[in-house]
Structure formats: C-alpha cells, structure tokens
Amino acid sequence: MGCFLSKNGDTDRIARWRATGIVALRDSKLKTFPDEITKLDTSVRTLDLTHNRIVDIPMEINKLIKIQRLVLAENLIERLPVSLGKLQSLKLLNLDGNRITSLPDELDQLVRLERLSVSRNSLASLPMTIGSLRNLVLLNVSNNKLQSLPESVGSCASLEELQANDNLIEDLPSSVCNLSHLKSLCLDNNNVKQAPRNLLKDCKALQNISLHGNPISMDQLQQMEGFQEFEARRKKKFDKQIDSNVMIGSKGLDEGVDL
Template structure:
C-alpha cells in the first residue's frame, strides 16, 4: 500500500511540475466533479487552462489567483454561475464556456480588458450585461443557442468586433449601435425573430461581408432596399472570389452564404 501511495504522490508531483514548467493545464474528459485545488496552487504559472468535458458545477472564487492565464476553456461542464472574481483575470484573451448551464454573466466581465474571444453558446443566458461594451479588444462574440431576446445597446462599443454569432435565440430587434461596429465582417442571426435590421447597417458597417438570417421573418427585399446593399454585395463577392482563387473549399451553401434568409 505504501508503494502504491508513493507512486500516486510521485505521479501527482510530476504532473504539477509539468504544468508549472509548460504553463498548460489540460484535463479534458477527466470525469472531474470539482475544480482541482492543485491548479489554484500554481497561481501565476498557468497560461492555458482546459477543463473541457467534465462534470464541474462550480468555479472557485480563488480562480482570481491565476492572474497570468490567457486561455480559459471550461466548455461542456455543468457550470451554472460564474464568480465575480473572474474579472481579475486581466491577462485573459480567450474564454470558452460553451455547453454549460450559465444563466447570467457577471458585470465584472468589463475588467477583462485584453479579452479577444468570448464564446458562451449553448447556455441559458436571458440577457448580456451592459458592461460587455467595455471589451474594446473583443474580436469574436458567440452567444448562440441561448434565450436572449435582445442584445444590449452597449455591444456597439465593442469597437474591435469582427464576428458576432447569435444564432438560435429569441432576438427580435438589433440595437442601432451595431452600426458602430466598423470592423464587423460577419453577423450571424439564424433562427431568431428578427423582422428588420437597423436602417444604416449596410451603409455604416463597411467591413461587413456576411449576414446570415436564415429562419427569421425578415425578407430579402428588405435588405436589398437598404442603403449600402450594393457595396455589401461587392464585398461579399470579392470575399468568395478570393476563396476560389485560393482553392478554398466552399460549403454546400456556396456563394449564397453571404446573405442567408
């Protein structure tokens, strides 16, 4: 028994030493029910933390000790709420919380000033915090498969946003501030209740190349009559021409992907 315990201790010690040396903690598919305490003891050493596909329900408040973590991947767990201390992870660039049971995001999200990619698809979000507008470095926001009825007006302050995915929600209208997203390239709103988009969307979002509105009450005629539609069409076509020239595979939707109704 002593030898067995010693071997286990050595294994755990070597694992922690490896994590500390590489900065990468990966425990995917490990059947974890709780957040491992030993991860917290690594504090400033952790750069990437991946606990995908476990059974974790709670994230400890002490996660704020991982001040140098840049990639936090907690997808496919049973997480219901996020601690406000998550806002202390100010080195964070990517956070993936897909496939959990999260009902709200903390206001302290606004402290994640370096965050570039936030994905919280397949959760139970009924709204997004107004403070999300403080994420000025955010490039990707994926809130698909939730219970959102709207997006906050503040989303228009996410000035670096290039891709907004909000498929499979209950969204009826887009805030007019979306027109402020000058870097937005892709807007995906499949399977919502969108009847119209802001009038200046195509005119003001001069980088927009793809709009996906499949499964919404809005009609193609409405988009075609909007100011800026011809310029949008030119960008869309140019995008796919480049993909063809580069021998990039095009999906089954082909060149119709630009506006999907």
C-alpha cells in the same frame, strides 16, 4: 473543491504544468475544480477543463492572474464567480455547453479579452458592461434564450464576428452600426423582422450576413442604403474563397447572405 491528483505522480505532473504553463484535463471525469490548479498561481497560461462534470468555479480562480486561455466548455457550470474579472491577462474564454443563466457585470474588467464564446447555455440577457470589452474580436452567444442584445455591444470597437444564432432576438440595437470592423453577422433562427437602417451603410467591413429562419426578407436588405457596396464585398470574399478552393463545412462555400 476536490483533489484530482493521486499522490503518485503529483510532483511530476505539477512540475510539468509549471514548466509549460498548460494545464489540460479534458475528459477527466472531474466533478470539482482541482485545488492544485489555483495553487499554481502565475504559472498557468492555458487551462482546458473541457468535457467534465464541474458545477462550480471557485472564487480562488482569481489567483491565475497570468492566464490567457480559459476553456471550460461542456461542463455543468450554472454561475460564474465575480472574481473571474480579475483575470485581466485573459484573451480567450470558452464557456460553451454549460448551464449558465447570466454573466457577471465584472466581465468588463477583462480588458484584453479577444474571444468570448458562451454558446449553448441558458442566457436570457447579456450584461450592459460587455461594451467595455474594446479588444473583443469574436462574440459567440448562439443557442441561448436572448431576446435582445444590449445597446452597449456597439462599443465593442474591435468586434469582427458576432454569432447569435438560435435565440429569440427580435430587434438589433442601432449601436451595431458603430461596429466599423464587423465582418460577419450571424443571426439564424431568431425573430428579426428588420435590420438597423444604417447597418450596411455604416458597417463598411461587413462581408457576411446570415439571417436564415427570420421574418426579414431579402427585399428589405436590398432596399437599404449601402447594399451595393456590401454586395461587392460579399462577392469579393466569395470569389477569393473559390480561387483558394476554400470549403466551409458541409454547406460548402460561404456566400455571405443567407435569408
């Protein structure tokens, strides 16, 4: 760990962090995690260290027990400390664009976590313990090296959006059918040949499926039980977007099915 702050201005900067609960050091050319941050203990609610060159996260991060938003995107992080699981107030964890090869099992202790994004890393698998994240609404694991998703993902009872584009996934676990709140399933550019038989039947909130760049065909989806009900939800969402003049990125409106 290194010292980022100079003596001049230390007091004012730390006082501001304590008063606001927000520590924002984006694009600060940091190579190490600043000691001063962990010394703030319960004061920190949001920590944003995006776009630095940080390699290691110290075990002492567990001192930030009141933190709710932790953004460590675009760094050089290769591994996460097991002490990360002690941050049980955490609601958002963004680790996009690092070099992480595995997630610690202790992630299951983040019982309040609602949004987990680990896209553009080097994950070959996800821990089985991820199923303990019962409040997780968004899971983004796109652009990794995943060959499968764990069966336990079906226990993420609150999950609404699952993004797993640009991996090596061949099969989806049947437990995905347990995700009764799932609205969006994105699996572009994988090796998915077929979907779980009851996916459209059981995922009654599903409005969007994106499977561009997979061997699976539209005919396979159309023949699945529940397709007509899914199609009705998809069209309702699409029509609502048109009525609201909602545009989704450069591709235009999100129609809900892309094979």
